Structure formats: C-alpha cells, structure tokens
Amino acid sequence: MKRYIYINDDETSQDLYCANRLSNRKYTLMNFLPKNLWEQFSRFMNQYFLLIACLQLWSLITPVNPASTWGPLIFIFAVSATKEAWDDYNRYLSDKKANEKEVWVVKQGIKKLIQSQDIRVGNIVWLRENDEVPCDLVLIGTSDPQGVCYVETAALDGETDLKTRLIPAACMGMDFELLHKIKGVIECPGPDKDIRRFDGNLRLLPPFIDNDVCPLTIKNTILQSCYLRNTEWACGVAVYTGNETKLGMTRGIPEPKLTAVDAMIDKLTGAIFVFQIVVVIVLGTAGNVWKDTEARKQWYVLYPQEFPWYELLVIPLRFELLCSIMIPISIKVSLDLVKSLYAKFIDWDYEMIDPETDTPSHATNTAISEDLAQVEYILTDKTGTLTENRMIFRRCCIGGIFYGNETGDALKDVGLLNAITSGSPDVIRFLTVMAVCNTVIPAKSKAGAILYKAQSQDEEALVHAAAQLHMVLVNKNASILEIKFNGSVLQYEILETLEFTSDRKRMSVVVKDCHSGNISLLSKGADEAILPYAHAGQQTRTFVEAVEQYSQLGLRTLCLAWREVEEDEYQEWSLMFKEASSTLIDREWRIAEVCQRLEHDLKVLGVTAIEDRLQDGVPETIETLRKAGINFWMLTGDKQNTAIQIALSCNFISPEPKGQLLSIDGKTEDEVCRSLERVLLTMRITTSEPKDVAFVVDGWALEIALKHYRKAFTELAILSRTAICCRVTPSQKAQLVELLKSCDYRTLAIGDGGNDVRMIQKADIGVGISGREGLQAARAADYSIGKFRFLKRLILVHGRYSYNRTAFLSQYSFYKSLLICFIQIFFSFISGLSGTSLFNSVSLMAYNVFYTSIPVLVSTIDKDLSEGTVMQHPQILFYCQAGRLLNPSTFAGWFGRSLFHAIVAFVISIHVYAYEKSEMEEVSMVALSGCIWLQAFVVALETK
C-alpha cells in the first residue's frame, strides 16, 4: 500500500496515519485483569488447579477444606499478575519518557517545540547535532552547503561508524527560511522493516521550482533512533511514525520464553495427570461396585435406597480430589522462588563484575537460568562481543624493515622515530599514504583538538597513528587536504577517490601535490590486492613474509603503495573514469575495470598491522565451551576477511592443516546453489574425520540460501559445528536463530549492539554485553554481562548449578506429593474405597508447606561439584545438555522411589499400630511423620 505524504500540510495529514506514539505495553488499565487472567489460564497447570479448586467447593465430595487449594491458587495468581503489572508499568514509563521528549517541529509555518508523540506524518522535524531522530524522516535540508549530513546508526544496525546522508537533488540549495514553507508530495511504500531500502518519489509543489519527480532512496532518509553527528542541524519530513517506523517494525514483540526444563516438567505433569485419571477411574469404579455390594450391608453407614443419578459420579470425583495432590501446586511457587534466587546469584557474583567499568552481571529474565546449561549453539556477534571494538596500530614494515617487533608497538619504536626525524623518503611516503589515502573526516572540537570521524575503524587507527608519528591530517575541505608534518603544512588536492569495494579489496586516491604539482596515486588494501600489482622490478618477498607474520599474530594487515602518474596519463584515465561513473548498467564492474587501469606498477611501501584486540580470555572461553559440546556460530555485519581473521585468532576455527574453511558465495541463485551443494558434499565426507570444518557465508548468499535452499542449508547447519556468517542483517541473524531453533537446538545469542537485539530476543537465551555500542542489546537480553569471558562462568557455573537444582527440586516436588498420595490411595483400599482422606487438611497443608517445601529450598545452595572441577572438565556439561538429570527415565526412578517409600511407610504404620491403637488420627500422624522423615532423608541424600 502506497502512502502519499503532503509535506507541511497541517490539514490533510492529521489523521491519516498514526501519531508518533511508541507503545510497548501489553495491557491497559481496563483490560489488565481479564487479559492477564486469560493468559494465566491458558496454561494447562492453572486450568487444572482451577478445576480442582472448583470441585472442592462441593462439600459432598471434598476430602479436605477447599481453602487448602484456593489459598495457594489465589496466591500464585496474585504473584504472577503483580509481576506482569510491574513489568508493564516499567515499559509504560520508558515509553512515556520517549514519547514526551521535546522536538522542534514546524507547525503553521512556525518552528515550535512539541512532544515527540505529537509528530504527525508530513511534519517537518528539525534536529540539532547529537539529537536522537524521533521518527523516520526524509531529509530535506542540512547545515552543510553540499547537502550532506552524518548519522550514527548503531542503534539500528550496530555499525558505529558514521554514515553520510544526502538531501534529495530537488531540495538542494534551499535556504533556512524557505525550508519552513516548503510544500510537496512524497510518494512512498507502506511501512516495512527493511532498513536498507526506501524507494520513494518527491515532487515539490509550486512555487517551488521545477515540477520534476525526484527519486528518493535510503540515502535520503534518516531513521528513528539514529543520532545526528558532525552536522550542526538537519531537517526532514516525517514519513513513518510511532510503531510504523523501520525500527518499530523491526522490533517484534518478544515472546515469553519457556525453558527445556519447563517443557519437560509440563510433559511429566501431563503424564502424571494421565496416571491420575487412570487411578481415579479404576478406584472410582471399584468404589461404586463396593458401595453397591458391601456398603449397603453396613447398616451403620445408612446409605439411602434411592439416590440421584449423580451419585455414581461422587466416588470417582472424590478420588480425583484425593489424587489432585499428585500434581503439587507448590511446584510453581517454589520453582519461581528458586529461579529468582539463581538470578540473584548471578547478579551478586563478584567474579562476573567487569573490572573496567564496574558493571555487575544482571539477569533480567529470572526464569530461564537452567536453560543456560542446556545450550547447544552459541550465536555470537563479532565486533564488540569477541573483540573490544578498538583498533590500534601496532606494527609496520617499511621497505623491508620491521618496526614494532620488539616492543609490540611501532609508535614507540626508536628506529621508526629516528627514521622520521632523519627524513627517510620511504618512511615519509609511507606516513603520507597513511594520512591521505582514506575517507576520514577531521573535525575540530571546541577545545581545538582534532577528532577523526571515519567510516572504517581501520582508517581511523591509521590516521591516528600517523598523527602520533607527526604526520597530522589537519583539515579536509572539499578537495583540498591539509597535512601538518613537523611544523610545515603540506597541501594536496584530491583529484579522484577510487572507493573501496569488497571485490577490489583496496582503495586509492589520486592526489596532486599543491606545492610541486606532481600527481600521484596512493593505494592501500589487502595483500592479495596490492602485491601482485607491484612494478616488475620490486621484490615483494619481504612484504609477503611480513603479512604472514602479522596474520599469525591475529593482526589485520594492509599494504600501502604509491606511484607517480604523468599528467596526460591522468587526464586520459580521468575521462574514462567519469564515463564509467555515469554508466547505468554494471556500474560497479565498469568502475573496477577502469580503476584497474591506473592501479598497476605500484611501488609497495610497506605493510601496516592493526590490532582489533580480542577481549581478554575470549579464545580460552571459546575453547572451554566447545569442549563442553557447545557449537559456535559467528554472525557479523563485518567483512568476510576480517571475520575469518578474528575467527582464527580466537580459536573459532583452526588454521589450515587441522581445519578447513568452506565458503558459500555467489550472487545468483545458481551460483549459490552450486557452492552450497559443493560445501555440503565436502561436509558429509569430512564428518567422520577429526577435522574442524567450518563454512563461511555472506549475507547475499545467505538470503538466497534461506529463501530457495532452506532444506540444504538446514542440513548444513546440523552438520557444521562452526559457521561464520558475514555481512548479515539483523533480521538474517534472527532468521538463523529461528533455523537452529526449528531443528530443536537450544540456542544462545550473544551480542552487544542494536543490530543484535532481534537475534537476542529470538534465541532461547539472549545475552547482551553492556559494551561500547550502547545498552540496547543489554536491555533486550535475558542476561547482561560485561565481558565475553563471563559467558564461561555463566554457563558452566550458574547454568549448570541451576539445572541440577531445578532438576532435583521439580522431581522431588513430585516425589513428595506422590508419596503422600500413594498413602491416601492405599488407605482407600482399607476404608471401603469410599474416598476417605487419611490426613486432615491442616496436616496436608503443613506437609506441603512447612515440612517439604521450605526445607528443600536448602537445595538452592547445593553444589554437587566445586566450581573449579567444572571449569577444568567442561565435558561435565554433557550431562546437562543431554538432559540426563530430568527426563522420563529419571522421573520414573523418582516415581518408583515414592511408590516404594509409600509402601514402607504405610505398611509400617499400619502394622505397628495394628488393633488396639488404630485410631485414625494416630495412624495418620504416624504415617505423616514417616513421610516427613523419609523425604527429609531423601533431601539429605540427594543434596551434596
């Protein structure tokens, strides 16, 4: 559905589309009670308890006081309703804060400060530097004369670099005053969640110049939750508002998560329910038969001769109520209680406090701790999660001389510093390339210091390093670039920029020295994209060695090169380049080809090595967790090479002889299909070999694979223990999580940026790293930790203990209620199958609450093995993953145990108290204390 937006038209745009009001709330004040009750009653357990509670109101059949069921039931409902209400209230508060934020909007031609929630589609919104964008806008004006503005999209796609956005051609050159009065129509598609696409048209209405339709792309928009950077002001027309923005559509409602243990408990509860029904039917029928044959003779019971039809139901229903304690109502309360305690343990853990920022770990979702121990796949983001997201220039090799090898920091290398002061031409040239050959924008802060704004963190690192080596990039103004070197200012004119593409793997600039008028080509790029094009006379062996050496250290390498270009050669080439730039078909390929014509016979200057430091302990953590049988997938928006390098350096994949990396690529369906099949074939062959096989896939191929070859890709996913997915979008990350979940794997997603939010929400467990990319991920996640390495402790210690404890506690809860229930059943055999309860309400309640539920809470601090043992032998986690402690067969064990214990307790109490002291209350007390002793013994035996 298309929408037509009338810019700045207060009348027509008012009510067509929703206001810019964010709402993440689930309930309103009015519908809270019915909706919440409805939700709670959609769980089987709750329906069951309600039915039992209602049956107990019929005094003819109830064995015990109805309050013994109604009390706990109401308590449980009240607790979970309160929790929901509290959560919803917090959501309301945060929505309110966002909605009431004040923004400048043009209304009736005048700029006014209004609340963000009152923005309407078609309004012109004004933003200042560092403002957050309140809704999706089409840019129409900025402070920059060339119509450019910079935005930070970290919250949207997780990339921290600045992106440039352009105002559409039609609005170019409009002044401040005119922008208030602008009128026009924007034609655009209905709201969707694709953050990389926006296809619209803009037509300005008279009196505003030409009548031409001006096309709009995503380049002309600034989306909600981005930040305006480096631009004094910008203004735009609101096109999507409220929950219809790209971000709002992406957000998706997080579903409540159910752990594997919960699912198992539900299943077991179902089994017990079936068992209970069988018992009830058998005993009920037997009871009715006994009543008709025997009870009529027992004159003291005084059964009436005539009875209503429902009398037949009375005995079965009595047994139903008698057996209803088989499913312990306390299980939910005590599980909720211990689970929140597990969560508290995570919050409290001093060993999981990030020492740098002092942020403790936090468990937002208190209900899923035990799932941590059952994780089979970890899907991790790269930048900021595995790495610190901080690039630092570490080493370099200039003209065959290695700098920084001794100290590990080239900036402090005496040899290099000496070379600079002595003015070695190679070194100077090298530094010039570092400072010039990039797209970094220097900006002066108010204090006078120079800040670099870069699209790529590597470039930023290089420019910073050059500045520290006295080659300071001072200013970039249109095409003139100023460099300060040892006090003198050098000026270059940038003639062309040959942009980086992932195919070319290099970028170059053609510059003209303003002083001498010489034209030169400066290039930098990956080794395989530079070294083959070195001029014939140069030996590149040392550089190859350097690259190899640096790669092994896990450093990101770039080769720098240059060559002089003759004036006429440049002129000739420039024409071709212009022509190529303006072609419409295969433009990228044509440009690449033209660039190739200039980028040859390069004089290689040297190699730089940049470190994106891995976080502390990442390789160890990954190794330990992989030993524990957990598979890792890396999903990153980054380039393939970088991803592979990081993967190598953090033990993610093994280097060549031991491991093998297969890649799935291709731009078209056929290509992807072929390479997918090839990879799958290799994968099938190598599964039996002790070889680490991983596959790499990029976003394009992934999209095609998921769309057309889902089955093959799923098989690949099952076969492969490791995968690297590069250039993936947030929604693809979520899709991959879905894929693994659909194969019944337990997934954990860990990430730190806004682009990981969806994956985190979709996964069984979402872990957010409260890192440099803001807190969105941490807020959306179930657990937030400060550093990746804490994941090890989170899973191996907290997850494992939680699983063990929950497994014990849940089965124990069933055990103790089955124990008492079996005794009731046995007793009914000697009480004429009439459904008499051996125990009275008070003692039943006391048994359930004081004697069993409270003491067993001790098991929440029970540890079967010490933390150190588990960390040393992560294989222990296999037990938890396979669910060895809570499954039908362990449960059968507990069932048998309770049956056996019930028989023992019953036989002993009946026989010891036979005949002369066989009063019912005494027997009941003896049996009860027998049960209490037995279960206490079990608790003591099972906790370690």
Added chain:
Amino acid sequence: MEVEGGNTSANDAVARKIPIQSRRAKVFYQFTQQNLPACKPVLTPSWIVTTFLLMGVIFIPIGLVTLRTSHSVIEIVERYDTECIPEKFRGNKVSYIKDSTILKNCSLYLKVPKHMKAPIYIYYQLDNYYQNHRRYVKSRNDQQLLHGLKSNDTSSCQPEDSSNGLPIVPCGLIAWSLFNDTFKFIRESSELVVNRKNIAWKSDRNHKFGKQVYPFNFQNGTFIGGGSLDPSVPLSDQEDLIVWMRTAALPSFRKMYGRIEEDLDADDVIAVHLMNNYNTYSFGGKKKLVLSTSSWLGGKNDFLGVAYVFVGSSSIIISLVFMLLHVKNPRPYGETAYLSWNR
C-alpha cells in the same frame, strides 16, 4: 569427608577488596557467592560398607529386645458373635439381633494361660467394620459435642442430624451406631471389678466433649442404631461414647472397654456374662473380647521386632556383598580415566 571452605585462592583477591566487617556480613558474602562452607560425604566403598555394617549391628539387638518384650505380653482373645446366638436362631441371626424383645444375655468361660499382671486391659474387637468409611467418618459435629444445642448447624451429621423435627445430641452416624454390648467378669463366683473410668483420652474428656452437654433426642427415631445414652450424664463423662467416637483407621479394630486392676493367676477360669446387643450379623462382622496385659511397648505386636531384625540382617548382608565386590574389583578413587569422555 571432603570439606569445601569459603576461602579458595581465587576468591582471596576479591575478598580482600571487600572489607568484611562482621561475621554476618561475611556469611552474607559467602551466601551471595555460593561459597558457604559445606561438607560433602564422599561415598567411598569402605564408607558404605561401614555404614551398612553399623546399621546391622545396631538394628538387630533393637529388634531382638522388641520381640522379647512383645512376647512377654499375654493376650486372651475370644470370639463370641456366633456362640452367643441361641441354637434356634442360628439360621436367622439378623432377625434375632434386631428383635428388641429378647434378652440377649450370654456366658463365656475363659482360661488364663499364664499369670497376668494388673492392670489387665479389656478390649472389644470388631472385624470387617468400616469405621473409616467416608460417609461415616464425616458424620459428626465437633462443635455440637462441645457446645451442645448452642451450635445449630448440624448439616455435617446427615443423615442422623435430627429426628421428629428436633436436633439430636450427639448427632451423626458415629454416635448413633454406638457399641452397646456389655461385659461382666466373674472369677470363682466373685465379680471382678472392672474400672471403666479413664478409658478415654483426657484431652477428649476435657476439651472435646462438653461438660454441660447432655444427650437429647438420642435414639428416638424410627430406626434405632446402636446403644442409647443416659440423658442425665454429660457427654464428657460418657467415656464409652468418647472412645467410640475416636474412629478407627482399620476395618478391624480394638476399643478399650475397661481395666481389671487385679492380677489373674494361671489356670484361673473367668466367666464372662455379656449382653450381646450389637448387630454385626447383617454384614458378617466378627466380635471378639480381648484381655491383655501391657509392656513398655504397648500390646502384643511382633511386627516391629521382626522388621528391625530383617532390616538389620539385610544391611549386614549388603555390606558383606559390597565388601566382597570391593576386594575382588577395587577401583581407585578419583581416577580420571573412568570419566565417560575419557573412556
């Protein structure tokens, strides 16, 4: 025993950073770090063998003592429900017992096998009598028993809550079916004194049955159940009723009738004159008279002793089996080669 303390070296650094002011703070710190001192028994083979052996050594003597005590109790059990029906009514016992015009006296002769020391407890025992039937158990009103007519709601007593439009005190099936056989004991033509006081629980007499509550409108209906009560005696003194109202858990049960506070010598012959009023014939229930002495363990019951001996001897056997297995097939403790992923 493996003891895990709260001071592993890894935590030392952190512990030092956080000043531990008081004991409570320290305990809380240990709790939050899941680091409370704990002691965990490691179930090594020798441990298990010792434990089972010890269990056997303790249990068998206890069992033997218990058995001995139980055997020292002397018990006379005499079934009288069929004998006390005159020959001519044997064919139709129910009509005999229901016929209120016949005086149903009957005599039994019991021979004392061994010297019986006072006090000798007299019980009547009923078999196949379901006092624990749900309809029966619930048919009483504790409020009425304590407060009499002041408590009006007698719906729980149905179907014996009222007759002739007036409430019944005590109401309900239990009271209505009160046992009403009586016994007299004669030794060598002199009557043995049977103490029928203090046969019910003191707490029942004082707190559960009202001192001001007198039977009212009891056994006045068309259908008469068991015994009747003297309307001039308050419920708290009607000890037979109090004993009867403590319902039995098993379908065969004994209830106290009284105590003989004289010793009975071996070979004494005791004549019992009884009134056989109570109807157990319609459902084939047995009635028995029991005379029994008591020990510190109560009445005669071999079960406990046998159970102790059984458990004790089986744990000794288990310990022996374990010991043999361990000697034949020793396995070193803490050997990592046995871990499932190393095998």
